[in-house]
Amino acid sequence: MTRVLILGGTGDARKLAERLVERSGLHVTSSLAGRVREPQLPPGEVRVGGFGGPDGLADWIRNEQVSAVIDATHPFARTMTGNAVAAARSAGCPLLVLRRPAWQPEAGDDWRSVPSMTAAAALLPELGERIFLTTGRQGLAHFAELDLRFLVRTVDPPEPPLPPRTTVLLARGPFTVDDELALLREHRIDALVSKNSGGSMTSAKLVAARELGLPVVMVQRPPRPDAPSAGTVEQAVAWLDEVLRGHAG
Template identity: 60%
Template sequence: MSGFTVLLLGGTGEARRLAALLAWERPDLRVVTSLAGRVARPALPDGEVRIGGFGGPAGLADWLRRERVGAVVDATHPFAARISTSAVTACAEVGVPLLVVRRPGWTERPGDDWRRVPSLQAAAEMVAGLGERVFLSTGRQSVAVFAGLDRHWFLVRSVDPPDPPLPRRLAVVLDRGPFTVAGELELLRRYEIEVLVTKDSGGTMTAAKLEAARELGLPVVLVDRPPTPLAERVERIEEVVSWLPGLPGIPGS
C-alpha cells in the first residue's frame, strides 16, 4: 500500500461510486472518505471511512497535515457550502491539491413551471401564493425555515426525522432515493400536493419528482445553488482518476 493518501469528502452517490472506482482502479492509494455524520445510518462507501466534522478550516488543515494527505476530492452535496469552503481554505494553507466534483444542475424543460429563488427563505415567501399543500423536498435541516407558515400543509420526505421547530400542519415520510416517476406521481396524488419546493441538487437520484410535477402541471419552487468553490472542478467521477496521475508524489506519476 502506498503512503499517498486521498481524502474524499463524501456523503453523495457520486462519492460512493468514486470510492468504489478508486478501490478498483487505484488500490495502491489510501482513500479515506469523510462523512459529516448528519444521517443516523449513512450508506457507507468502500474503503476507509471517518465520520464527523473537522472543526472548521483550521481543524481540517491539522488533519491533512497529521494524515499526510496528498490530495483532497470534494464530492459533497452542491449545498454543503460550509465544508466546501473549509476545504478551499485548508488546502490552500497546507498546499494540498483540491478537486471539486459537482454534477450539473437541473435544466428546465417544456411543460415545466419553475420559480427559481436564491434561498430557502425566499422559497418560504414564494409558496404563499402557489398552493396550500406543499411537498417540501429540501432536506430535514431546512424544514425549520417553513415553521411559521401555519396556513399551509407540508409533506416532508427525508432520511431521518426533521428537527423542530416544524410547521404546525405536517406529515413526514422517511425514505431514501433513488425514486421513480411512477412512485413520485403516486405520492403527489395521494397527498393532493399543489406545489413542490426543492433544491437544485442535480443528478438522477431525486429528479423523478420534477418529471412527476411536470406531468401533473404543478408549480415548482427551485432553490438555486450556493456559489461553486474556487477550485478546479469536474462533473464526472471518471475525471478524478485521470486527474490523480498528474499530482506530485503519487505513484505512477
C-alpha cells in the same frame, strides 16, 4: 502508500471511492459529516464527524500526508466546501470540487427559481395549500410560520421547529416517476419545493411535477467555490491521475 481524502456522503462520493479503492498503492479515506443516522457507507476507510474547521482539516491533511483532496459533498454544503478549499490551500494540497451538473428546466416545466429557502417560503402562499417539501431535514425552520399543509420527505426524522401542519415521510432515493406521481396525487399536492441538487437519485419528482402541471420552487445553488471542479466521477478520476503523475514525476 498514496493517501487520498474524499469528503462526501453523496452518491458520487461513493462511486468515486468504489473506483479508487481497487487501485494498488492508493489508500482512500472517505469522510462523512455524520448527519444521517444510518449512512450508506462507501468502501475503504471511513471517518465520521467534523475536523474542527479549516485549521483542523489542514492539520489532518498534513498529519496523514494526504496527496489529494476531493470534495464530493452535497452541492449545498457551502460551509464544508469553504473549509475544504481553505484547508487544502493552507496545507499545500491539491483539491478538486466534484459537483454533478445542476438540473435544467425542460419544456413543460413550471419552475420558480429562488436564491434561498427564505425566498422559497415567501413564494409558497400564492402557489397553493398543499406543499411537497423535498429540501431535506435542515432548513425546515424557514417554513415553520406558514399555515399550509406540508408533506416533508427526509431520510431521518426532522427536528423542530416544523410547520404546524406537517406530514413526515421517511424515505431514501432513488425514486421512480410512477411512485412520485402516485405520491403527488395521493396527497393532492399543489406545488413542490426542491434544492437544485442535480443527479438522478431524486429527479423523478421533477418529471412527475411536469406531467401533472405543478409549479416547482427551485432553490438555486450557492456560488461555485474558487477551486478546480469536475462534473462527473470520471473527470474526478482523470484529475487525480494527473495529480498523482505530477507527484511521481
